[in-house]
Amino acid sequence: MTHHLNRLFGVIALSLGLMLSAPMVQAQVDPTSSAVSEDSMFEALGTAGTSDAISGRVSIPNKNAGTLIKPDNKNWAGFQRGALPWIFVVALGGMVALLAAFYLIKGRIRVEHGFSGRTILRFSAIERFAHWTLSSTFIILALTGVNVVIGRSVILPLVGEAAFGTMAQWGKLAHNFLAWPFMVALVLIIIFWVAHNIPSKLDLVWIKQGGGLFKKGVHPPAKKFNAGQKVIFWSVVIGGVALSFTGYMMLFPLQAGTPSDWQLYQTIHGLVAAGLSAVIIAHIYIGSVGMEGAFDAMASGQVDENWAKEHHSLWVEEVKAREGQTVAGRTHPAE
Amino acid sequence: MARMKFLCDADRCIECNACVTACKNEHEVPWGINRRRVVTLNDGLPGERSVSMACMHCTDAPCAAVCPVSCFYTTDDAVVLHNKDTCIGCGYCSYACPFGAPQYPQTANFGTRGKMDKCTYCSGGPEPDMSQAEYVKYGANRLAEGKLPLCAEMCSTKSLLAGDGDIIAEIYRERVVTRGYGSGAWGWRTAYGETLTV
Numbered sequence: 001m002t003h004h005l006n007r008l009f010g011v012i013a014l015s016l017g018l019m020l021s022a023p024m025v026q027a028q029v030d031p032t033s034s035a036v037s038e039d040s041m042f043e044a045l046g047t048a049g050t051s052d053a054i055s056g057r058v059s060i061p062n063k064n065a066g067t068l069i070k071p072d073n074k075n076w077a078g079f080q081r082g083a084l085p086w087i088f089v090v091a092l093g094g095m096v097a098l099l100a101a102f103y104l105i106k107g108r109i110r111v112e113h114g115f116s117g118r119t120i121l122r123f124s125a126i127e128r129f130a131h132w133t134l135s136s137t138f139i140i141l142a143l144t145g146v147n148v149v150i151g152r153s154v155i156l157p158l159v160g161e162a163a164f165g166t167m168a169q170w171g172k173l174a175h176n177f178l179a180w181p182f183m184v185a186l187v188l189i190i191i192f193w194v195a196h197n198i199p200s201k202l203d204l205v206w207i208k209q210g211g212g213l214f215k216k217g218v219h220p221p222a223k224k225f226n227a228g229q230k231v232i233f234w235s236v237v238i239g240g241v242a243l244s245f246t247g248y249m250m251l252f253p254l255q256a257g258t259p260s261d262w263q264l265y266q267t268i269h270g271l272v273a274a275g276l277s278a279v280i281i282a283h284i285y286i287g288s289v290g291m292e293g294a295f296d297a298m299a300s301g302q303v304d305e306n307w308a309k310e311h312h313s314l315w316v317e318e319v320k321a322r323e324g325q326t327v328a329g330r331t332h333p334a335e
Numbered sequence: 336m337a338r339m340k341f342l343c344d345a346d347r348c349i350e351c352n353a354c355v356t357a358c359k360n361e362h363e364v365p366w367g368i369n370r371r372r373v374v375t376l377n378d379g380l381p382g383e384r385s386v387s388m389a390c391m392h393c394t395d396a397p398c399a400a401v402c403p404v405s406c407f408y409t410t411d412d413a414v415v416l417h418n419k420d421t422c423i424g425c426g427y428c429s430y431a432c433p434f435g436a437p438q439y440p441q442t443a444n445f446g447t448r449g450k451m452d453k454c455t456y457c458s459g460g461p462e463p464d465m466s467q468a469e470y471v472k473y474g475a476n477r478l479a480e481g482k483l484p485l486c487a488e489m490c491s492t493k494s495l496l497a498g499d500g501d502i503i504a505e506i507y508r509e510r511v512v513t514r515g516y517g518s519g520a521w522g523w524r525t526a527y528g529e530t531l532t533v
Contacts, residue, residue: 036376036384037518056376060369068374071525073433077400148403165421168404172423262430
């Protein structure tokens with residue numbers, strides 16, 4: 001009898017349990033109420049269909065393919081083809097216009113006391129090698145990079161799709177491969193020149209006097225590098241490192257993450273490139289047509305003593321002191 | 336002219352991956368490249384759904400917008416195609432694509448990507464229709480033969496639909512009304528700027 005009662009209670013308990021759990025079980029398998037829709041997925045991501053990606057599992061080896069939809073990826077297109085080309089045009093065109101205006105108004109900066117005929121060594125062969133490796137690769141990287149940004153609007157209509165495609169293809173190869181010597185040369189110039197480029201109080205004086213650029217006869221004292229050159233150096237170092245890092249990430253995108261990461265790297269790469277290219281245009285100007293006697297420093301490495309005294313007075317004193325000579329150039333009598 | 340679209344009825348997809356296989360076979364797609372893939376959402380959980388996804392052939396395609404060499408073009412059937420002779424393999428289209436469609440063969444060192452490859456809606460490329468050159472670069476041109484994309488044509492549950500957007504939308508609406516539920520046209524709002532209302 002007890003046995004029967006036990007069974008009866010068991011059945012009742014079981015049916016109660018089933019009755020209680022039935023709606024839940026049903027809810028889990030009801031395709032109507034548990035239908036996964038794009039909207040509900042986006043809402044579940046908390047962003048109502050604008051930001052996060054809907055991702056799942058894929059059975060193919062490429063697990064990145066598990067990202068199904070990421071609507072935000074589209075937004076970058078507006079910046080890429082809208083603002084970025086104009087930023088380049090304004091940055092580069094603006095700098096060229098500025099320098100042209102400066103040249104027309106002030107003309108070439110001459111060596112005030114004329115060439116002395118005596119020279120001193122400013123940059124050793126290895127320094128010049130690093131500089132020219134960095135600069136030649138940078139110019140090609142800049143030209144091929146600018147081509148990626150504005151070539152489609154400027155060169156493509158002129159030469160046609162086939163020629164432009166071939167050109168851009170070689171440009172991309174050059175950009176990818178010359179990035180490596182650029183990075184090596186960047187490390188070299190940091191090693192050679194970082195000690196000479198630590199900001200000092202002297203730089204404030206130089207900046208206050210506008211580097212003597214705007215007034216004749218004014219030559220603020222400077223060591224091996226003046227404040228203007230330090231600005232160039234740190235622009236190249238910080239910009240170059242940023243370009244190298246973001247460029248590396250774009251070369252190896254699978255290490256860099258998802259499309260939104262690539263977009264971020266490309267955006268930084270583009271903006272830094274526009275800024276650094278503008279700085280370098282100014283650097284090229286002042287190192288060639290802009291200033292008499294300046295180009296020798298990177299050509300033969302020997303600069304005229306009068307040029308050096310006007311622009312790097314303290315550095316000349318250092319060199320002379322090291323050579324056991326006075327600033328006046330008077331040699332010690334032989335003993 | 337038709338406005339070609341894809342529509343994956345996620346309530347019918349059984350994740351058999353036949354569309355993926357058919358695509359690879361039909362176009363002799365190289366190793367490592369999948370023009371189409373099946374993504375399973377909520378895998379193993381209540382409400383699991385699988386969606387077959389490839390290039391959606393967007394209206395105002397972002398890939399075409401960002402391409403630095405402008406190698407994309409849209410056909411009269413609103414299919415987004417690209418010219419591999421012009422493509423430089425920079426990868427920008429893959430940055431901009433919301434569907435992860437652009438693929439790249441690994442060809443050389445230093446991250447040098449090959450020419451981009453993606454779903455052509457089985458309609459080849461800029462070469463003459465059904466030519467050998469077209470087949471080698473882009474695969475079969477079924478549209479030129481009067482056929483629809485093979486992935487959709489051979490889908491065993493008729494989950495994946497391809498064809499004129501209005502017609503496949505109507506088929507899907509009919510299904511949803513008949514069975515009483517539907518999880519929507521995946522990606523349509525992102526690709527075409529419009530959702531499918533039932």
